[in-house]
Amino acid sequence: MYFLCASNLIVKFADDTTVLGLISNNDETNYRTEVQQLESWCHDNNLVLNTKKTKEIIVDFRKRGHNNHLPLFIGSEAVERVSSFKFLGVTVTEDLSWGNHITSVVRKAQQHLYYLRRLRSAHIPRSLMLNFYNCAISSVLTYGFLVWFPSCTKADQQALQRVVKEAGRIIGTSLPEISNIFPTRCLRRVHSILRDQHHPARHLFHLLPSGRRYRSIQARTSRLANSLYPQAVRLLNSLPPSHGQ
Template sequence: MNRAPTRGFEEDVGARTTHHLMYPESAVNLDNDTNLVLIPYKTQDLQWLISAFTTGTIKHKLRFEANCEAVYKKANQRLHCLRKLSSFHIDRKMLTMFYRCFIESVISFCLVSWFSNLPLKNKNSLNQIVRWASRLIGEPHLNLETLYTRQLQRLVGYIKDGSHPLHGEFQPLPPGRRFKMPAGNTKSTYQPVMSRIKANREKVQIFSPTFMKYTKDNWMDKHGRYPSTGFFSLLFALHICDEVSVFGYGADKHGNWHHYFEDNVGNGFRKTGVHGGEHEYNMMVRLNATNKIRMFS
């Protein structure tokens, strides 16, 4: 995670999948086989992810043209496969299934985040993919405007469902037609970040904000402003791995961390009081005591 190296610290266990968790301030270049997992602490982190693979400059107008072009290219490539299947006279239901799984899922992913700010030219290019697919299949399919509206309507369900993790995140402003903007600073970062990053863009993943909220609400017991990257990484591993071993985890009561790759024992670590370091460490000790994880110093 973050700027921690893996080369020289790993042990060959046969087939493996490597996930590297980071946020913009801790970004490093990765090899082609490693999954980049972005932890979006703020809205600007998502803007950075797009810019780091495209222009290298964060555009605060949030028009998302570069993202649209990338989505269009990917969908157009998969449209070629749909043409081939159609030429083989595949059943219409199978063609529809392929379209929804491999094309519609691509052009509608996180649609509510970027579609409304697209210029008309970009919207038309994406809808052209839908029209071409509809002709190949032989029946009409939902355009992007309809898919976008459907995703927005899910907000109503979140607001009414008190048990939903995102229920408390939507607070209406008087007279109830708009929602309150979440508090946060997206104008600057606490240190310079890489404008571009080398990594496999096909292996980019985004840490779910819902899972981040779950971690804070259910594991932190109101300690710290938000969990550390290390603790997020630990819970991420617990949810996807059969066995979890951790190395170099440890913090004092101020949240000052020691890392396995740094020779900084006893010389005043960087203060990270925004995290509940002592509480996180105690939680890891409890997990170790119950054999949920194995801790190594």
């Protein structure tokens, strides 16, 4: 929330507000009620929702009826429905594929390779070039990594790895492969969750009676099976007992 004061005028701006709704049995009542409550709250607190900057995206994998959703209104204006949008730096699409996001980050990282080449031309020490790579290239390639990497395609992984390989060639050293970064970061995050008694995802990790392995998360689709938490459980179970707990 930002406040801009000019004389006696106070203008409030609220950015990046998100409403999520899980629709079951074609009943959108709770979702639309939540939007109405948000609109009422904004009105009561002297805020105006900018409908032109508000977007709606629907994730619906049903074979039938996925195009029968009624438009969403804020006041008398209909909210624009989009097939993709950028949320906190990650491009989300209605089919939860990550090709658009990876294309975007690869393009941005390739632009930063130009500056890495300039550093090499200036005979900057390798250690400093590695620092630049970690700060300006690797950080771009792996932003939101745990969310999208498990579900990206082999072609997407290869596109990411080509940038890493080119950066290593410029620096003159071997850099960690993009596929080897995920297990390390995933396990680091999972151990952090297991140490936090109040983490909302902690209930997903149940030790079996043996106390050595975690119960697998059941998944009816490959999309869910390849997502973060099922992958995390499989990684935990692949560790020696002393490291998995």
